[in-house]
Amino acid sequence: xxxxxxxxxxxxxxxxxxxxxxxxxxxxxxxxxxxxxxxxxxxxxxxxxxxxxxxxxxxxxxxxxxxxxxxxxxxxxxxxxxxxxxxxxxxxxxxxxxxxxxxxxxxxxxxxxxxxxxxxxxxxxxxxxxxxxxxxxxxxxxxxxxxxxxxxxxxxxxxxxxxxxxxxxxxxxxxxxxxxxxxxxxxxxxxx
Amino acid sequence: xxxxxxxxxxxxxxxxxxxxxxxxxxxxxxxxxxxxxxxxxxxxxxxxxxxxxxxxxxxxxxxxxxxxxxxxxxxxxxxxxxxxxxxxxxxxxxxxxxxxxxxxxxxxxxxxxxxxxxxxxxxxxxxxxxxxxxxxxxxxxxxxxxxxxxxxxxxxxxxxxxxxxxxxxxxxxxxxxxxxxxxxxxxxxxxx
DNA sequence: AAAGAACGTTGATATAGATCAACGTTTTCA
DNA sequence: TGAAAACGTTGATCTATATCAACGTTCTTT
Numbered sequence: 001x002x003x004x005x006x007x008x009x010x011x012x013x014x015x016x017x018x019x020x021x022x023x024x025x026x027x028x029x030x031x032x033x034x035x036x037x038x039x040x041x042x043x044x045x046x047x048x049x050x051x052x053x054x055x056x057x058x059x060x061x062x063x064x065x066x067x068x069x070x071x072x073x074x075x076x077x078x079x080x081x082x083x084x085x086x087x088x089x090x091x092x093x094x095x096x097x098x099x100x101x102x103x104x105x106x107x108x109x110x111x112x113x114x115x116x117x118x119x120x121x122x123x124x125x126x127x128x129x130x131x132x133x134x135x136x137x138x139x140x141x142x143x144x145x146x147x148x149x150x151x152x153x154x155x156x157x158x159x160x161x162x163x164x165x166x167x168x169x170x171x172x173x174x175x176x177x178x179x180x181x182x183x184x185x186x187x188x189x190x191x192x
Numbered sequence: 193x194x195x196x197x198x199x200x201x202x203x204x205x206x207x208x209x210x211x212x213x214x215x216x217x218x219x220x221x222x223x224x225x226x227x228x229x230x231x232x233x234x235x236x237x238x239x240x241x242x243x244x245x246x247x248x249x250x251x252x253x254x255x256x257x258x259x260x261x262x263x264x265x266x267x268x269x270x271x272x273x274x275x276x277x278x279x280x281x282x283x284x285x286x287x288x289x290x291x292x293x294x295x296x297x298x299x300x301x302x303x304x305x306x307x308x309x310x311x312x313x314x315x316x317x318x319x320x321x322x323x324x325x326x327x328x329x330x331x332x333x334x335x336x337x338x339x340x341x342x343x344x345x346x347x348x349x350x351x352x353x354x355x356x357x358x359x360x361x362x363x364x365x366x367x368x369x370x371x372x373x374x375x376x377x378x379x380x381x382x383x384x
Numbered sequence: 385a386a387a388g389a390a391c392g393t394t395g396a397t398a399t400a401g402a403t404c405a406a407c408g409t410t411t412t413c414a
Numbered sequence: 415t416g417a418a419a420a421c422g423t424t425g426a427t428c429t430a431t432a433t434c435a436a437c438g439t440t441c442t443t444t
Contacts, residue, residue, distance in 0.1 A: 062334055070338035072330060085327040094334075123315070130322040135277040137329035138264060142254055142286075144336035145369030146262035149431070168391065177337030182431055184393055341401070360421065374401055376423055 001031045004054055005106055008078060013124040021119045028112040034058075034099035040081055041097040047086035049107035053077050056103025057166050060095050061174070071174040074100075074163055080129055081105060100167065136160075149178045150186045193223045196246055197298055200270060205316040213311045220304040226250075226291035232273055233289040239278035241299035245269050248295025249358055252287050253366070263366040266292075266355055272321055273297060292359065328352075341370045342378045 002025065010016055017025075032051065034040060040058060041047050058081050060073040072095060075081045086093035087110060108116075116122045139159055143152045153176060157164060164172060173183035194217065202208055209217075224243065226232060232250060233239050250273050252265040264287060267273045278285035279302060300308075308314045331351055335344045345368060349356060356364060365375035 062338055064338055068338075070334065072334050072337070083330075084323060085330065088323050088327075117312075117315070120309075123309070127318070127322075130319075130326070131276060131280050134322070134325060134329070135280075137326070137333065138275075138277065141329065141332055141336065142262065142264050144333065145264070145366070146254055146256055146260075170391070174337070179432060180392075181394085181433085185431095188393080362421070371402060372422075373403085373424085377401090380423080 001054055001104060001106070002026055002029070005029070005052060009121050009125050012128055013121040015120040015124060017119070017121050021121060024115060024119060025122075028115050029106040029108050032105045032107050034103040034105065036099055036102050039096065039098045040105070041083060041086075041093055041095065043094060043096050044092050045086075046090055047083040047093050049109060050080050050082035050084070050087055050113075051105030051107040053079055053081055054104040054106060056099060056105075057101040058097055058103060059100050059167075059171060060097045062095055069096075069174060070177075071171060074167060074171070074175055076162065076166065079132070100171070144177060149176065149182050150190070152176045152178070153183065153186050153190075193246055193296060193298070194218055194221070197221070197244060201313050201317050204320055205313040207312040207316060209311070209313050213313060216307060216311060217314075220307050221298040221300050224297045224299050226295040226297065228291055228294050231288065231290045232297070233275060233278075233285055233287065235286060235288050236284050237278075238282055239275040239285050241301060242272050242274035242276070242279055242305075243297030243299045245271055245273055246296040246298060248291060248297075249293045250289055250291050250295060251359075251363060252289045254287055261288075261366060262369075263363060266359060266363070266367055268354065268358065271324070292363070336369060341368065341374050342382070344368045344370070345375065345378050345382075 002022075006017060006022060006025070029052070030049075032049075034056070040051065041060075043063065053075055055077060058075045059071050060075065060081075060083065061069045061071045063069055075097075081097060083093040083095050083097070085091065086095075090110075116126070136159075139155070143155050147155060153172075156172070156176065163175070167175075169183050169187075170180040173180040176183065178186075194214075198209060198214060198217070221244070222241075224241075226248070232241075232243065233252075235255065245267055247269060249269075250267045251263050252267065252273075252275065253261045253263045255261055267289075273289060275285040275287050275289065277283065278287075282302075308318070328351075331347070335347050339347060345364075348364070348368065355367070359367075361375050361379075362372040365372040368375065370378075
């Protein structure tokens, strides 16, 4: 399970990992498996672990007064899972995170993130992941405030087509901030 | 102008700046002033500089087919200004960024960001700024997909009340993804 | 293989918020 | 200091999308 993580780090960072780095990584990252539908984080808890997703898919969502779920993030391989604000600030999370597919994660605690500062390649990886998240967030916000339901769907299909394969329509709809009925109509009118 | 930046770094990082670090910072960060309404970035350009905002306020927005502006980010003191995706990927930006107030920035090029890796305190600052951005983005997305116009306004008033002081209502409305008329109505019904 | 759950579609109706328009107030700047 | 621009409000109407409902299809699970 570490192998693919290490391979990923070496692919995306210019500084290679030293043997001692690999040892350190194995010490601080704890592997964890989640079954489909299993929670990684529940509303009200402090997010104690961030997880690098080795395999699988998760969804992060809030639940409103009416009990509706609103998908804030969809998370697949090579992204971080977790509520960063809760993790960093040690505040209770307002989100739930659960596995949508059987998932393998490498989890790390806040205390152990300090250890990673000793590994230059990890620095670089963390920065790149932050950038990746930042790009995705900015696109998403721009879509949310400036586009119609149809345009948002198009933009998602463009930017992250894998999502459309891996999640059912009601999840995609929630992610786009529309209802499943509207998404269904957008899709059928688009085909023509 | 560097003084307040250096003070800020020392306040927010656990590792203090060494004298050599300060020298380095003065070499790579170039001060720049913007007059109100002046562009920091225009659509179609590659974002060559990220700017740490020492004083002032900017807005980052996209312009749609009808010529409407949609505010993707509002940026004030102690945040980064710039389109990170364009900066990192060297792709033309789809956003405009301009000064809403007279603004002072410390700008840095992509090439020079590498130099900063030598300064531990800067690492820490960058990570903290990334976190701060990440928190704000997540809140914003959750608001956009799960809240009504009124709830979004409330959430903004809660999370970033200074924005309401510093930007006029039509800017805030655009930031919230609603029209200025709707914001005006939300505000007047709220008073009662 | 049967039964229920999850998923997706389609139609009828309701509504939050957009759009269009007019007007008063405040700020800017020549 | 006076005209124009920017800003904010209120009203009437329109529209994209939500909601409610019914139903067919496709997975899961036993």
